Amino acid sequence: MTLDGLPHHGGGAEELARLLARALLAGRWQPGDAFPRELDLCAHFAVSRNQVRNALASLTATGLIERTAGRGTVVRAVVDWHLLDPLMSEWMVGLADPDPQLVREIFAFRYSAEPVVARLATEAAEAADLERLEAAFQGMTRTAGEPEARGLHAEYDVAFHDAIYLASHNLVWRQMGHLLRPSIIALIQSSQAHVHQEHESLDDSLARHGRVLEAIRRRDPAAAEHAAREVLRRTAIDLGIVDAPAESTH
Amino acid sequence: MTLDGLPHHGGGAEELARLLARALLAGRWQPGDAFPRELDLCAHFAVSRNQVRNALASLTATGLIERTAGRGTVVRAVVDWHLLDPLMSEWMVGLADPDPQLVREIFAFRYSAEPVVARLATEAAEAADLERLEAAFQGMTRTAGEPEARGLHAEYDVAFHDAIYLASHNLVWRQMGHLLRPSIIALIQSSQAHVHQEHESLDDSLARHGRVLEAIRRRDPAAAEHAAREVLRRTAIDLGIVDAPAESTH
DNA sequence: CTTGCCAAAATGTCTGACATTTAATAGGCT
DNA sequence: AGCCTATTAAATGTCAGACATTTTGGCAAG
Numbered sequence: 275m276t277l278d279g280l281p282h283h284g285g286g287a288e289e290l291a292r293l294l295a296r297a298l299l300a301g302r303w304q305p306g307d308a309f310p311r312e313l314d315l316c317a318h319f320a321v322s323r324n325q326v327r328n329a330l331a332s333l334t335a336t337g338l339i340e341r342t343a344g345r346g347t348v349v350r351a352v353v354d355w356h357l358l359d360p361l362m363s364e365w366m367v368g369l370a371d372p373d374p375q376l377v378r379e380i381f382a383f384r385y386s387a388e389p390v391v392a393r394l395a396t397e398a399a400e401a402a403d404l405e406r407l408e409a410a411f412q413g414m415t416r417t418a419g420e421p422e423a424r425g426l427h428a429e430y431d432v433a434f435h436d437a438i439y440l441a442s443h444n445l446v447w448r449q450m451g452h453l454l455r456p457s458i459i460a461l462i463q464s465s466q467a468h469v470h471q472e473h474e475s476l477d478d479s480l481a482r483h484g485r486v487l488e489a490i491r492r493r494d495p496a497a498a499e500h501a502a503r504e505v506l507r508r509t510a511i512d513l514g515i516v517d518a519p520a521e522s523t524h
Numbered sequence: 525m526t527l528d529g530l531p532h533h534g535g536g537a538e539e540l541a542r543l544l545a546r547a548l549l550a551g552r553w554q555p556g557d558a559f560p561r562e563l564d565l566c567a568h569f570a571v572s573r574n575q576v577r578n579a580l581a582s583l584t585a586t587g588l589i590e591r592t593a594g595r596g597t598v599v600r601a602v603v604d605w606h607l608l609d610p611l612m613s614e615w616m617v618g619l620a621d622p623d624p625q626l627v628r629e630i631f632a633f634r635y636s637a638e639p640v641v642a643r644l645a646t647e648a649a650e651a652a653d654l655e656r657l658e659a660a661f662q663g664m665t666r667t668a669g670e671p672e673a674r675g676l677h678a679e680y681d682v683a684f685h686d687a688i689y690l691a692s693h694n695l696v697w698r699q700m701g702h703l704l705r706p707s708i709i710a711l712i713q714s715s716q717a718h719v720h721q722e723h724e725s726l727d728d729s730l731a732r733h734g735r736v737l738e739a740i741r742r743r744d745p746a747a748a749e750h751a752a753r754e755v756l757r758r759t760a761i762d763l764g765i766v767d768a769p770a771e772s773t774h
Numbered sequence: 775c776t777t778g779c780c781a782a783a784a785t786g787t788c789t790g791a792c793a794t795t796t797a798a799t800a801g802g803c804t
Numbered sequence: 805a806g807c808c809t810a811t812t813a814a815a816t817g818t819c820a821g822a823c824a825t826t827t828t829g830g831c832a833a834g
Contacts, residue, residue: 311784322819327785328581335585335611343785344827358608358699361585376695383696386644390636445626446633446703449608453696561815572788577816593816594796 282319287328290319294329295365298338298349301373309339309347336362352376358450366456377460378515380453385506387450388438392486392502393495395441403441407487410434414483418476428462434483438502441490464513479508532569537578540569544579545615548588548599551623559589559597586612602626608700616706627710628765630703635756637700638688642736642752643745645691653691654741660684661737668726678712684733688752691740714763729758 315326333339337356341347413430417423436451482505489497510516565576583589587606591597663680667673686701732755739747
């Protein structure tokens with residue numbers, strides 16, 4: 275419950291918030307646990323109480339902690355976290371050891387949502403949206419298989435899926451593009467672990483992405499929905515969420 | 525651009541934030557406009573700079589405004605708003621004159637999302653979820669048609685749809701229950717306006733809700749998806765988003 | 775055993791001064 | 805005139821310290 279082992283930081287309330295948030299996301303405290311007091315944080319990080327209070331305000335706003343006058347600060351349960359807050363997504367990316375349960379939940383959401391969004395995109399996409407999809411797909415193609423461009427490839431991957439959400443032209447759906455980055459970053463970290471069938475997997479994934487693009491361009495709702503689901507099915511395999519390609523396509 | 529006409533308030537930064545947020549949501553300022561300065565807000569509302577800064581921090585966190593040292597505070601565009609932030613939903617409920625475009629966007633989202641969520645619910649619902657659905661549905665039935673219980677009926681309506689999201693047992697989907705309250709409150713305000721075919725509409729809506737419950741209880745994914753879509757189709761008519769029941773059921 | 779009071783500890787608030795950033799402005803030089 | 809620079813003004817950001825408020829627990833009287 276102490277704050278031993280937390281790294282120091284350069285400066286600024288934002289970075290302090292990020293640091294504490296990542297410790298929380300990594301499971302450093304359990305739900306219901308007492309969080310360090312303001313003055314202890316001030317002392318440990320050598321910052322003013324202002325900075326600490328600002329940082330804690332961010333954690334409160336994202337549902338990570340709950341503060342009450344007189345009682346103190348306690349850590350909230352995972353179900354109370356505001357997973358759709360952009361700040362939260364920012365804090366999740368590059369997390370060394372993300373909670374596999376959380377990764378699975380986010381993926382399950384995407385698996386159910388993205389086919390619908392792809393369908394919407396066939397109806398709402400305009401020229402600019404198609405260009406964005408096209409550019410992202412070509413970026414993916416260009417960087418595929420180059421080991422040193424792994425990060426860049428992931429960025430194009432994020433851009434591709436984000437472009438689908440944007441193409442839906444719905445204010446609510448497009449908010450959820452934030453979830454993509456942590457989800458996809460987790461994917462490449464996971465696939466870095468098991469280096470099995472690297473080439474097959476990538477080619478297959480690329481082809482499936484291409485079919486989504488094509489379906490949206492043809493404005494074929496059923497095909498887009500199906501293709502998006504196929505992309506995510508491939509991703510599920512690579513993430514190790516489903517261990518075998520034993521499932522049929524329908 | 526001034527703050528004439530803004531009502532005063534009882535006290536507390538939360539209420540001040542709520543007040544300013546509602547003014548923003550009501551379109552009091554245009555995107556890109558300059559927002560009042562801290563000291564002006566202090567003077568107008570007779571509160572300390574602390575309270576003002578706390579309130580503005582909330583508005584910043586929800587993407588309503590953007591602040592930069594030296595430049596000031598400017599109002600952000602609607603596409604930058606964090607519509608999925610619980611605070612935002614709280615601020616939206618009971619808004620006197622909600623932006624019809626925004627209401628339509630939120631409804632379009634629900635129309636595409638809830639059928640999928642209902643399908644998930646058939647697979648993931650447990651006993652407690654069915655009880656919650658059942659209780660909400662019976663509450664809706666009990667309060668249907670009673671003019672003085674209009675607000676209570678809306679609450680049961682919210683509870684019913686929220687129960688669907690909860691029954692999906694997915695961390696991301698259940699976050700979106702927040703969107704329901706403003707959406708459904710807008711509905712009853714709208715239906716208060718045109719008092720056409722009050723009884724028919726309510727009976728029909730109730731029956732469609734019942735079919736969702738039944739489908740989830742039977743664990744019939746296709747039926748649940750279809751029934752949820754039918755509920756929202758009814759709602760679309762009542763909201764005046766589609767003006768006629770000219771569309772076929774399939 | 776209960777009740778009430780008091781003290782300790784935590785977060786919340788206020789105030790005033792100062793720091794920093796940004797934009798506009800005035801001035802001098804070519 | 806035109807341009808570059810230094811200054812000023814105006815806004816948000818930060819700090820430090822004292823004080824207020826809320827909650828909890830202990831202690832003592834009944």
